[in-house]
Amino acid sequence: MVKRKTKFICQECGYESPKWMGKCPGCGQWNKMVEEVEITGPARRGAFAHTQPGSNLLTKPMKINAIEMENEPRILTDLNELNRVLGGGVVKGSLVLIGGDPGIGKSTLLLQVSSQLANKGNSVLYISGEESLRQTKLRAERLGISSENLLVFSETNLEEISRTIDSENPSFVIIDSIQTVFHPEVTSAPGSVSQVRECTAELMRIGKTKGIAIFIVGHVTKEGSIAGPRLLEHMVDTVLYFEGERHHTYRILRAVKNRFGSTNEMGIFEMKEFGLEEVENPSEIFLEERSRGAAGSTVVASMEGTRPVLVEIQALISPTSFGNPRRMATGIDHNRVPLLMAVLEKRVGMLLANQDAYLKVAGGVKLDEPAIDLAIAVSIASSFRDRPTRPTDCIIGEVGLTGEVRRVSRIEQRVQEAAKLGFERVILPANNLSGWTGPKGIKLIGVSSVSEALQAALGE
Template sequence: MSSLGKKKNKIQYVCNNCGFKSGRWLGRCPDCSEWDSFAERISRPASAAGLPKAEPQPLHLAPDGDEERIFTGIEELDRVLGGGVVPGAVVLIGGDPGIGKSTLMMHMLAAVARQGGKVLYASGEESARQIKMRARRLDALHPEQYLATVSNVEQIIEMTLAMRPALLVVDSIQTLSCDEISSAPGSVTQVRESAARLLSMAKVENIPVMLVGHVTKEGAIAGPKILEHMVDTVLYFEGDRNHAFRILRTQKNRFGSTNEIGVFEMKEEGLVEVKNPSEIFLAERPLDVPGSVVIPSVEGTRPILVEVQALVSPTNLGTARRTAIGADPQRLALLCAVLEKKAGMDLYGHDIFLNIAGGIRIEEPALDLGVISALASSMLERPIPSATVLCGEVGLAGEVRAAGQVEMRVGEAERLGFQRFIMPKANLDRLHQKSGMHLVGVATLQELLEVVFTE
C-alpha cells in the first residue's frame, strides 16, 4: 500500500527549442517543428523535493563571504582561481584530450594533501593501476590522497559525505551517471543531473569540487550549456599537445577576476609552473629580422611580453589568404585594410600570416600597433630594432588610441632590458612614471611608420 501511494520521479522529454513536453521521445516537435530537439529530463513531484522552507532575511544578517580560501600549492592555479579554492565552490576545468587536465588535478591534490588536507579523486575513466602509475611518475603520491574508480554519482556523494575531504576532484563529469536516469553516461540529462547533485552537495556541506570536462571539436565543454552556468568557475586549459607551453585561462569566476591566466610547461615530470613567462616566450626570438616585433600584453594583473611575427608574401591564387594564429583573424583583416587605405601599402595581392609566438592567444586591442608594425616590416623587408616594444590600438581613421595599464607594461619592458617604447601619444601625455627607456608617442599611423624603423 505504501508503495502504491509513493510518488516517483518521472522521465519527461522536453524540446530544447520551445520547451514543449512529452511523455515519450519524438523525432520532431509538434509545437515548433524542430527536428531532433527532445532531451530527457527528470520531473520530480513537489512533495518529493524535500527542500527546506525558504524565508527571506535581511541582507546585512546574511553570512559573510570572505571565507578563508584553500591554497592549492600551485601559484599559477591559485592566481587563476582568484587566490585559491573557495570552500563550497564548484570549478569546471575543460580542455582538449591530452592537454594535461588530469595531470594538473593530480599535482593539485598532492599539494593539498601535503598541507595536511585529506583529498579524494573520483575517476570514471581510468583504473586504479593507471592512476597510480601517473601519480608515481609525477611524484604526486601521499597517504592522505584517496582514490575511487567509480562513475555513479550517488556513490561519489556517499563517499564524500563519509570522508569529508578538503577537496573532491571528479574526472570526468561526462562519465557520471545517476541511478534514476536510464540514458547513457555523457548524455545531456546525465551530465546536467550529475552536476546538479554535486553542486547541491558542495553548497550544503561546504566541500569544494573540481569537475574535469571534455570539450567538443569546436572547443566548448561537451554537454549542455547550462553546465557552465551552474558552476562557480569555468577554466579552460589551452595549448597544442605538440607544444611545451599550456595556458590556463578563466572563462567565468564568481570569486575573482576572469582576466588572469596561468602558464605551465609540460615536462617529463609533469606540469611545471612558468613564473616568468616573458623571458620564456622571448627566449628564441630572432633579432633584426623583418616581420618580428615585441608587444607588452596584460593578462589580469600580469604583464607578459610576447613576440608578434608576420609574413607578407605575394600570392599566386585569385584570393589572398589572411591567417592569424593566436590573434583575431577579423582584427587582422581590419588592420590590413587600414594599412592599405591610410599608408598606401598594396597588400591585396599578398598572402598574410600572423603568429603570436609561444602558443599564447592575445585578444586585447593594444596588440594593434605590434601587428601593424610587423606587417609593414615584412612587406618592406625592413627589420624593426630588436630593443623596441610597441603597444596601442589603431582606429579605422588611422588614429592611434590609448591603451590601458601602460605603467605596468613599461615596467615589464624596462625590466627585461628593452630601450625604446612606442606608445599612443595620449598615454605618453598622461604617464607619470619615470623610466630609463626612450618613450615615444605617436598619434597617427603615418607617425608610427616614420619612427618604428629608426633607433
C-alpha cells in the same frame, strides 16, 4: 503510476523535441539528436532541493544587512599560477569546471593539486571514473605523490559518490570526469545531456550545503568547447580551459568564467617527466626563439589579467596568386587583420589589396585586447616594406579607423615589464606619456598616428 515516453535531445545544446530531426533548431548542428527515455510519475527529490536535514542554505528571504559573512581565507595551493587564475586561491563551497583536450594534462594537474592540498592537512577525495585505483596509484608514483589525507575512489554511480562524501566529509572533491558519472534515476546513458545536467546539479547542491570545494573535469568537443549542454558552464562557479599542443611542453590555463575573480587571467605551465611545473616569467619563454633582424616581427606588451606578458607578433605579406587575396591569422581575431590593412592602405598609402596576409602570435597565446593593434600594423608594414624592426623595440597602442593611435590602460606595468627584459625603446600612444616618467634605461617614444609609429619603428 510511472509512465515512460521518449524524447529526442540535442547532445550539443540540450534542445528537446518529441520527434527526431536531422538538424537541431537550437544550435544548427546535424545528427546530434539522440533518443532518451523520460520517466514521469511521483515527484522525486530534485538536485536543487535545499530542505535536506542539516542543510545550511536559507529557506526564507533575509535582509541583505542581516546576512552574516564568514571571513574564511582562500585555500592556497603550491602553484601560484593556478592561484592567480582562480582569483587568489580556492574558495570553499565553489564548483570549478576544468576542460581540455585529451592527454593535455588535466588529470595530472588535479592530482598534483590534490596532493598539495592534502599535505597542508586538508582531507581530499579524488574520484576517478576513467581509471582504476591501481592506475591512479601508478600516476601518483610517477608524480612522487604520497599523503595520508588523500583518498582515492573509483566510482561512477552518483548515489555511491554522494554516500562516500557524506561518510568521509572531505574538504575537497575532484571528479574525473563528469561525462563518466551517471545518476541511477536518469535513464539516459552516461555523458548525455540529461546525465551531465542532473549530476552537475547534484554535485553543486552537495558543495554548497557542505562547504566543499569540488573540481570537475569536463571533456571537450572537436570544436574545443566543453562537451554537454551550455547550461553546464552557467551552473558552475568557475570555468577553466587547459590549452596547449600535445607535441609541445607548455600548457596554458585560462579562466573564461570566474565568480570570484578576473576572467582575463592566464597561467603558464611546463609539462615535465615528473608533472607540471609553473613558469614564473612567461615573457622570456615566448621571446627566447625570436629571430633578430627578420622583417615582419614585432614585440607587444599585452595584459593578461593583472600581469603583463611580452609576446611576438609575426606577419608575412606576399603577392597573391588568386583573385581574392587571403587573410589568415592565428592567435588574434581574423577580422582585425583586414581592418588594420585597410587603415594602412587608406591613411599611409600602402597598396595591400593584391597582397596575401598571414599573421601569427608566437608561442600559442591568444590575444584579444585593443592594445595590440599598433604592433600588428607595424608587423604588416615591416613585412610589406621588407624592413626589419629593432629587436629592442616594444610597440603598444590601439589604432582607430582614422589612423590615430589611442591611449591604452596600465601602461606603467607594460613598460616596466619591457624594461625588465632588456628592451631599450617603447613606442606607445602620446596621450599615455602625461603624468608619469618611465623607468631608467628605456626610451619612451610617443606617437599620435600610425604614420608616426612607422617612422619611429621603420624609419619611414
